[in-house]
Amino acid sequence: MRVVFPEGFYFGSATSATQCEGGTEGDERGKNIWDLWYEEESFKFHGNIGPEITSSFYENYREDVRLMKETGHNSFRTSISWSRLFPQGRGEMNQKAADFYRSLFQELRDQGIEPFVNLYHFDMPVAMQELGGWESRRVVDYYKEYARTCFELFGDLVSHWFTFNEPIVHVECGYLSGYHYPCKVDPKAAVLVAYHTALASALAVREYHSLNQGGKIGIVLNLTPAYPRSSHPEDEKAARIAELFQNKSFLDPAVKGTYDPELVEMIREQGLLPQAETEDLEIIRQNLVDFLGVNYYHPFRVCAKAHVPNPMAPFTPEYYFDIYDMPGKRMNPYRGWEIYPRGLYDIAINLRDNYGNIEWMVTENGMGVENEGRFKEDGIIQDDYRIEFYKEHLTWLHKGIQEGSRCVGYHVWTFIDCWSWLNAYKNRYGLVELDLETQKRTIKKSGYWYGELLKHNGFE
Numbered sequence: 001m002r003v004v005f006p007e008g009f010y011f012g013s014a015t016s017a018t019q020c021e022g023g024t025e026g027d028e029r030g031k032n033i034w035d036l037w038y039e040e041e042s043f044k045f046h047g048n049i050g051p052e053i054t055s056s057f058y059e060n061y062r063e064d065v066r067l068m069k070e071t072g073h074n075s076f077r078t079s080i081s082w083s084r085l086f087p088q089g090r091g092e093m094n095q096k097a098a099d100f101y102r103s104l105f106q107e108l109r110d111q112g113i114e115p116f117v118n119l120y121h122f123d124m125p126v127a128m129q130e131l132g133g134w135e136s137r138r139v140v141d142y143y144k145e146y147a148r149t150c151f152e153l154f155g156d157l158v159s160h161w162f163t164f165n166e167p168i169v170h171v172e173c174g175y176l177s178g179y180h181y182p183c184k185v186d187p188k189a190a191v192l193v194a195y196h197t198a199l200a201s202a203l204a205v206r207e208y209h210s211l212n213q214g215g216k217i218g219i220v221l222n223l224t225p226a227y228p229r230s231s232h233p234e235d236e237k238a239a240r241i242a243e244l245f246q247n248k249s250f251l252d253p254a255v256k257g258t259y260d261p262e263l264v265e266m267i268r269e270q271g272l273l274p275q276a277e278t279e280d281l282e283i284i285r286q287n288l289v290d291f292l293g294v295n296y297y298h299p300f301r302v303c304a305k306a307h308v309p310n311p312m313a314p315f316t317p318e319y320y321f322d323i324y325d326m327p328g329k330r331m332n333p334y335r336g337w338e339i340y341p342r343g344l345y346d347i348a349i350n351l352r353d354n355y356g357n358i359e360w361m362v363t364e365n366g367m368g369v370e371n372e373g374r375f376k377e378d379g380i381i382q383d384d385y386r387i388e389f390y391k392e393h394l395t396w397l398h399k400g401i402q403e404g405s406r407c408v409g410y411h412v413w414t415f416i417d418c419w420s421w422l423n424a425y426k427n428r429y430g431l432v433e434l435d436l437e438t439q440k441r442t443i444k445k446s447g448y449w450y451g452e453l454l455k456h457n458g459f460e
């Protein structure tokens, strides 16, 4: 069986500024919340490794773009670091940062690699966090100004933009569970942050469209399809509610300009509904994305709640459902995530049938593995498990495309092993291995396989 993708399909990989760039003395970048958190509580980061050096992409990008060519990239996603470009989040711009990004995007173009550029990947500038971060309506406006500056500075080189990466993550991790700075447990703030983020995204879309640069702008969402334990009506209800919080909370405003009334009602019932200005709701309603990025790693299995929730405990969406631990599920034990390639097909069909068959692409899919050095033979990591993982996901994606879903690309996470937030360098995802000590790059077996994938626009 041959799996062949449509002509012009985008193959490539994704990374983000904080996870790969690092920096140099005198690069004049400002700090973001990850720099700050690491200074305050470095013990929380695996192996005590922080974001200062990561994969030294800031210095090595030229060499790295050449490696992209070798590993089958016709496209690549990264993000701009807001605090690198504006050390204070606004006001004076760091010219060195502007030069770096221009030169990177130019280099990609020169090598025939289409840049996909994201404006925000979990990395709030410290100066903006001090103003309240996403809890603050002012910060939403500063983000809008930052976004506009990016379009003006780089819009001649970049024609695919994303406003945010996985916005539900900074909501949940930053304001419900303590896995991202500012580590608050404050459901009311979480809802406000979610709403402000959707508004900020719509404002960036509006700015971009007003400049008529001819490209496209979207948002990257981690869509984790919710599956019920059984067909019992209460299990099915649990899945529907999980879907509302996990997926529809950002998908609906971005693609349809609306919020699902059932979700709004539940949030109201919990006393968490923010004060929304009519004008702001109108901005969300009118400024829809042109296309969608979808990150997919694992499904979400849920069931009806077994116990009445503690009425004193701070609200989380799990007030309405339990996580279902399905017997025999296939696991990536290093990351603790279930592997379920068919999920990608279900996403494709959902977008086709319920979201106007919007154009979309897979913006992340991948497998993080711990201690990969043990798979090294003849100096190359033999990551056959990763090749299998990609093949299975691509096969299901392909089926979705054949059935009419408008998916235009597939990006793996990630290009070179990168720094993964609290997990730092524990799990490696790259097509290219990084030696942390020497920063030497070595293409893995999957990297060579990916090169062949692009050449044949598919695989056997």
Ligand code: BGP
Binding pocket: 016, 019, 165, 166, 222, 295, 335, 364, 368, 413, 419, 420, 421, 423, 427
């Ligand atoms: C996604 C993020 C990425 C990346 C990836 C892998 O949620 O967009 O930034 O980190 O997940 O997950 P992790 O790094 O937590 O293993």
